[in-house]
Amino acid sequence: MPPGSTALHHPRGAHCDVLVLGAGLAGLRAAWAAKQHAPHLHVVIATPAAGPSGSSFANKNNALGMQVPSNAQAVAFVEEALSLAAPGLALRPLVEALAEDAEARLADLLDLGLAFRREATGALQRFPGCFSAAPRAVIYTGLAAAHRAFLGQVLGLGVELLPGVEAVGLNVDSGRVCGAQLRDVRGAAVQSLNAGAVIAALGGPAPLFTRRTCGPGGTGLSYGLLAQAGARLVNAPYLQFFWVHPKTLRFTNPAELDWTGAMRDAGPHFTPQLIQARRMHCPTAYGQPDAAIDASLLTQQSPNGICWATGAGGVLLPLVLAAHAGNGGALIDTRGRTTVPGLYACGECASGMHGANRLGGGMVLAALVFGARAGVEAAREALQGHASARAEAHGPCDAARSQASATPQPFLRTLRRNMQRHGLLAGIHGQGAKREAFVSRLRTWADAPSTPQRQRLLSLSALAVLGAARVVTATGGS
Numbered sequence: 001m002p003p004g005s006t007a008l009h010h011p012r013g014a015h016c017d018v019l020v021l022g023a024g025l026a027g028l029r030a031a032w033a034a035k036q037h038a039p040h041l042h043v044v045i046a047t048p049a050a051g052p053s054g055s056s057f058a059n060k061n062n063a064l065g066m067q068v069p070s071n072a073q074a075v076a077f078v079e080e081a082l083s084l085a086a087p088g089l090a091l092r093p094l095v096e097a098l099a100e101d102a103e104a105r106l107a108d109l110l111d112l113g114l115a116f117r118r119e120a121t122g123a124l125q126r127f128p129g130c131f132s133a134a135p136r137a138v139i140y141t142g143l144a145a146a147h148r149a150f151l152g153q154v155l156g157l158g159v160e161l162l163p164g165v166e167a168v169g170l171n172v173d174s175g176r177v178c179g180a181q182l183r184d185v186r187g188a189a190v191q192s193l194n195a196g197a198v199i200a201a202l203g204g205p206a207p208l209f210t211r212r213t214c215g216p217g218g219t220g221l222s223y224g225l226l227a228q229a230g231a232r233l234v235n236a237p238y239l240q241f242f243w244v245h246p247k248t249l250r251f252t253n254p255a256e257l258d259w260t261g262a263m264r265d266a267g268p269h270f271t272p273q274l275i276q277a278r279r280m281h282c283p284t285a286y287g288q289p290d291a292a293i294d295a296s297l298l299t300q301q302s303p304n305g306i307c308w309a310t311g312a313g314g315v316l317l318p319l320v321l322a323a324h325a326g327n328g329g330a331l332i333d334t335r336g337r338t339t340v341p342g343l344y345a346c347g348e349c350a351s352g353m354h355g356a357n358r359l360g361g362g363m364v365l366a367a368l369v370f371g372a373r374a375g376v377e378a379a380r381e382a383l384q385g386h387a388s389a390r391a392e393a394h395g396p397c398d399a400a401r402s403q404a405s406a407t408p409q410p411f412l413r414t415l416r417r418n419m420q421r422h423g424l425l426a427g428i429h430g431q432g433a434k435r436e437a438f439v440s441r442l443r444t445w446a447d448a449p450s451t452p453q454r455q456r457l458l459s460l461s462a463l464a465v466l467g468a469a470r471v472v473t474a475t476g477g478s
């Protein structure tokens with residue numbers, strides 16, 4: 001590619017072979033795999049920010065844990081992950097894929113020189129992840145350095161980074177995804193970039209909430225984009241929430257909380273075993289007996305969402321629920337393919353390798369495993385030429401062909417406030433007439449052609465998180 005030229009102003013027109021949307025762990029690993037598999041392909045990553053973004057490279061903890069079951073631990077890992085899935089959907093072959101590739105994906109990170117926590121002997125330290133007592137997870141720190149290492153790897157391979165744009169639509173032709181509409185984040189101009197295959201690595205739905213712990217740079221558009229393209233979404237309502245401090249949003253270690261404060265009106269079924277189970281995981285659970293503790297605590301919240309619990313040393317702590325990371329997304333197969341031809345998904349916008357609840361460290365593993373698999377498969381598809389030829393047939397797109405205004409801030413504020421009010425722990429909290437009114441407004445925005453495109457996508461995403469039937473029906477059930 002000539003210096004100064006970008007995919008959008010490419011001599012061949014607005015076209016590339018593999019288009020990756022998003023530059024978190026999933027997107028960078030996918031681009032890496034695609035380019036490594038087929039070095040002569042033109043692989044482009046479109047992302048709002050050039051620097052570290054998203055939960056992968058800019059989260060508040062500045063550290064990430066990753067499940068890495070050894071061969072001997074693989075069976076136990078698979079059974080444990082599947083046992084946590086209900087009432088959501090997890091498919092055994094996808095969980096087995098995680099176990100199969102875990103060591104190889106860890107080797108990638110070691111080769112990149114990431115800073116892992118180690119024993120005095122130099123061996124990697126192993127930790128139990130949330131919902132598990134088995135010490136299988138490793139932890140690395142220094143996310144900005146991790147970003148530099150990943151970016152160096154993909155740019156070194158010749159992947160093109162296209163920063164300053166966000167996807168506001170997927171191009172679909174005869175039922176096949178063949179590119180994306182990219183909005184300049186500093187303006188309203190939208191250009192179309194066609195591609196032989198498109199990989200959605202757009203992150204999760206936590207940006208839809210006022211209180212959130214996800215890293216900056218997320219748009220919250222992923223479920224809307226996938227649903228609008230016709231991809232089947234699963235597990236979308238199973239968004240993880242953490243109890244955090246209302247001002248700092250620092251998470252509270254559940255092992256240090258005296259959960260009996262939550263049991264004011266709880267009755268005799270709140271046993272010490274139940275409390276012990278709750279201490280084993282930071283995110284609120286779905287369908288597990290100890291979810292009753294969080295639901296009970298939530299009933300005690302003040303109008304501004306604050307609950308009180310007793311922490312270490314008997315100190316009373318204010319707590320609020322903050323959206324952390326989604327367990328839902330496009331249902332993929334073991335090769336990272338969604339239900340729509342030409343469209344792949346990985347990372348926090350893909351699902352089926354975990355259901356309603358996820359082992360701590362399971363998302364980093366999933367982002368890397370399915371990022372790599374989706375990248376290889378998308379490259380294969382682009383190589384087949386059939387898809388590339390189709391994309392070329394669209395020809396170069398006119399510059400600034402359409403406009404998609406940025407979401408008006410008042411709309412985003414209203415959306416986030418209402419999601420915070422009605423979208424916590426889907427099905428437990430926020431039932432009632434006001435929630436119904438909110439859902440029906442979301443439907444209006446999602447359906448009305450006069451609604452700006454970005455606002456429509458946000459509404460679709462919000463409907464998916466709320467488990468509102470319209471998206472479920474539109475995408476073939478969840």
Ligand SMILES: Cc1cc2nc3c(=O)[nH]c(=O)nc-3n(C[C@H](O)[C@H](O)[C@H](O)COP(=O)(O)OP(=O)(O)OC[C@H]3O[C@@H](n4cnc5c(N)ncnc54)[C@H](O)[C@@H]3O)c2cc1C
Binds near residue numbers: 348
């Ligand atoms: C504080 C915190 C701690 C966590 N700790 C762990 C942990 O220890 N272990 C674990 O397994 N998981 C953990 N998670 C979850 C995990 O970090 C994320 O789920 C994972 O990193 C998501 O990776 P991703 O690449 O899918 O998304 P992200 O890292 O969020 O990246 C998404 C990318 O997509 C871009 N994007 C968004 N919208 C658009 C658009 N419309 N067009 C183009 N690009 C777009 C974003 O700018 C970003 O570059 C944690 C999450 C948080 C918030």
